[in-house]
Amino acid sequence: MKKFKSYFLLLFEGLRTFAKASKWGTFILVILVPIEALVPTGIIFSIQKVTTELTKGSAFSMSWGIFWAVLLLISNIIPPATTAISGYLTDILIANINQKLIEKSSEIKNLEVFEDAEFYNDVETVRSELSWRPVNLIVFTLSNVRYIISLLSLLILLFNYTWWLPLAIIIVLVPQSLIHYRIQQEAFETLVTRRPEARKMNYLLEIALNRDYAKEARLFNVFNFLKKRYWTLFYSVHKEENRVRLRQFGIALAFIIVSSLVSAFSFIYLIFQVRSGTLSIGIIVGFASSLVAAISASNGLVEESDLLYDTLMWLEKYLKLMKRSFDKSGNIKISEINQIKLENIMFFYPNEKRASLCGISLEIKKGEKIAIVGQNGSGKSTLLKLLADLFVPTKGKILINNVDLREIKQESYWGKIAPVFQDFSKFKFSIGDSISFGKMGEVEKALDFSGLAEFTSETQLGKEFAGTDLSGGQWQKLAIARAFYKENAELYLFDEANSALDVQSEKQLYRKLMELASGKTVIWITHRMTSVKLADKVLYLKDGRVIGFDAHENLLKNSDYASLYQEQFD
Ligand SMILES: Nc1ncnc2c1ncn2[C@@H]1O[C@H](COP(=O)(O)OP(=O)(O)OP(=O)(O)O)[C@@H](O)[C@H]1O
Numbered sequence: 001m002k003k004f005k006s007y008f009l010l011l012f013e014g015l016r017t018f019a020k021a022s023k024w025g026t027f028i029l030v031i032l033v034p035i036e037a038l039v040p041t042g043i044i045f046s047i048q049k050v051t052t053e054l055t056k057g058s059a060f061s062m063s064w065g066i067f068w069a070v071l072l073l074i075s076n077i078i079p080p081a082t083t084a085i086s087g088y089l090t091d092i093l094i095a096n097i098n099q100k101l102i103e104k105s106s107e108i109k110n111l112e113v114f115e116d117a118e119f120y121n122d123v124e125t126v127r128s129e130l131s132w133r134p135v136n137l138i139v140f141t142l143s144n145v146r147y148i149i150s151l152l153s154l155l156i157l158l159f160n161y162t163w164w165l166p167l168a169i170i171i172v173l174v175p176q177s178l179i180h181y182r183i184q185q186e187a188f189e190t191l192v193t194r195r196p197e198a199r200k201m202n203y204l205l206e207i208a209l210n211r212d213y214a215k216e217a218r219l220f221n222v223f224n225f226l227k228k229r230y231w232t233l234f235y236s237v238h239k240e241e242n243r244v245r246l247r248q249f250g251i252a253l254a255f256i257i258v259s260s261l262v263s264a265f266s267f268i269y270l271i272f273q274v275r276s277g278t279l280s281i282g283i284i285v286g287f288a289s290s291l292v293a294a295i296s297a298s299n300g301l302v303e304e305s306d307l308l309y310d311t312l313m314w315l316e317k318y319l320k321l322m323k324r325s326f327d328k329s330g331n332i333k334i335s336e337i338n339q340i341k342l343e344n345i346m347f348f349y350p351n352e353k354r355a356s357l358c359g360i361s362l363e364i365k366k367g368e369k370i371a372i373v374g375q376n377g378s379g380k381s382t383l384l385k386l387l388a389d390l391f392v393p394t395k396g397k398i399l400i401n402n403v404d405l406r407e408i409k410q411e412s413y414w415g416k417i418a419p420v421f422q423d424f425s426k427f428k429f430s431i432g433d434s435i436s437f438g439k440m441g442e443v444e445k446a447l448d449f450s451g452l453a454e455f456t457s458e459t460q461l462g463k464e465f466a467g468t469d470l471s472g473g474q475w476q477k478l479a480i481a482r483a484f485y486k487e488n489a490e491l492y493l494f495d496e497a498n499s500a501l502d503v504q505s506e507k508q509l510y511r512k513l514m515e516l517a518s519g520k521t522v523i524w525i526t527h528r529m530t531s532v533k534l535a536d537k538v539l540y541l542k543d544g545r546v547i548g549f550d551a552h553e554n555l556l557k558n559s560d561y562a563s564l565y566q567e568q569f570d
Pocket of ligand 1: 115349350352356374375376377378379380381382383422
């Protein structure tokens with residue numbers, strides 16, 4: 001009972017989603033679909049009347065004939081109209097859902113969410129089925145409404161012949177539907193629980209077909225490996241699905257046998273009635289047609305309400321995602337970043353037992369130039385992500401102008417940060433758009449500053465959009481241009497922004513950076529020790545801890561740091 005309540009609540013939510021997409025479209029469908037659903041019963045009824053009146057030799061047979069013709073016309077006109085309107089409604093529904101997903105993603109302030117496999121599963125379920133689920137939602141809702149109205153009107157018609165037959169149909173229909181829903185729910189759960197496997201299967205296909213993997217996939221000949229891995233995953237997934245299908249078929253068969261027996265029995269009963277003269281010949285025509293129509297409507301109802309149920313479970317996942325609230329940012333707006341203070345910062349990535357940062361305390365003043373160095377995995381990028389307020393420290397505080405970063409409005413803080421990440425994004429828009437994202441400003445100046453003056457802002461990027469591709473270093477320069485474009489930035493965060501640059505470009509990068517960021521704070525991570533001389537202070541990290549935080553000359557007294565520095569020149 002509880003399940004049914006939630007089913008109807010979901011159905012209601014589904015209808016609200018349609019209405020939100022298009023009020024008029026929904027309104028017209030609400031009018032047309034019931035009319036369409038009543039037409040078959042009307043047609044059967046008028047045929048019965050025509051036959052009865054004809055056997056009586058009455059002139060009314062002509063009026064019923066005209067009524068029949070009008071209904072036939074309606075039954076032909078309405079379907080193309082409902083198809084066109086539901087197509088229109090589907091398009092808007094998909095656009096609305098996509099917009100909502102973009103908005104929802106923008107609410108995610110703390111990137112920890114993306115480290116959560118369950119969240120990924122939910123997002124994947126919603127996203128991967130987004131292209132066809134809204135269509136199903138509309139199609140199956142409409143066909144179910146149609147079936148229910150048709151079935152009810154046919155049952156009323158049948159009730160006129162025998163009172164027990166409609167009852168028998170309902171008695172067969174209810175348990176049949178209940179069992180079907182149960183199986184459908186199991187099937188959906190199997191689908192959802194197997195989602196990680198399905199994602200892995202999709203990933204294998206991506207490796208085979210995606211341009212990013214094309215080189216290594218061939219030179220390391222991964223295709224046989226992909227095929228074998230795919231079959232292993234496929235069998236593990238489909239064993240379970242076949243089991244569900246087999247049960248579904250068995251139950252459907254049992255119910256078809258029962259309902260056929262009930263129909264045959266009632267038909268024979270009616271033949272006896274007509275032969276004994278209790279009922280007229282017109283009745284038997286009407287009865288036979290309405291019985292066939294009622295059985296097919298009840299089968300259709302079970303099948304399609306099953307599919308609607310499956311679609312509603314997808315809708316439930318989508319609504320769950322929409323209702324999920326993410327960490328709220330603070331409310332304090334800042335206009336400057338005068339001081340950054342880290343107080344005993346400890347950080348664990350989600351589900352990790354090892355701390356990536358441990359007991360970090362330091363202070364950075366406005367305008368200071370800080371280089372961060374340390375071996376791979378020492379926590380440099382993690383520290384930068386915390387400073388960019390993309391992750392929240394597990395323990396300790398980050399204070400900006402002596403205000404806890406958690407209290408500061410994230411958009412206001414992010415507006416002051418110009419970052420270049422190690423794994424920067426390669427946006428496949430025009431060069432101008434992938435720097436400014438539609439804002440006004442001097443894109444050309446940023447291109448010039450980052451050493452990409454040979455490109456115009458109109459250049460389309462990405463082969464998949466018939467654009468051009470860039471070299472590794474040029475992509476990195478584009479990420480740098482994005483940071484330089486942010487003219488009112490107060491804090492520059494560069495994570496190995498020089499890693500793909502040639503020596504000359506690297507020199508130029510630091511020169512421009514120091515020129516552009518004069519009086520502003522710059523923090524950069526580097527493995528190339530030449531740039532540490534530009535820094536006011538060097539932060540030397542090891543295993544997530546601070547080994548030293550001082551001017552380069554002073555740090556050289558630390559033998560560990562000195563050997564790190566010296567080894568590069570050797
Ligand atoms: N998303 C993540 N989930 C779990 N652990 C992570 C994640 N990212 C990094 N780590 C771990 O955190 C530690 C610090 O990583 P981090 O990327 O900050 O190092 P790094 O000093 O920037 O290294 P590199 O010089 O190689 O870029 C490492 O042990 C790493 O394995």
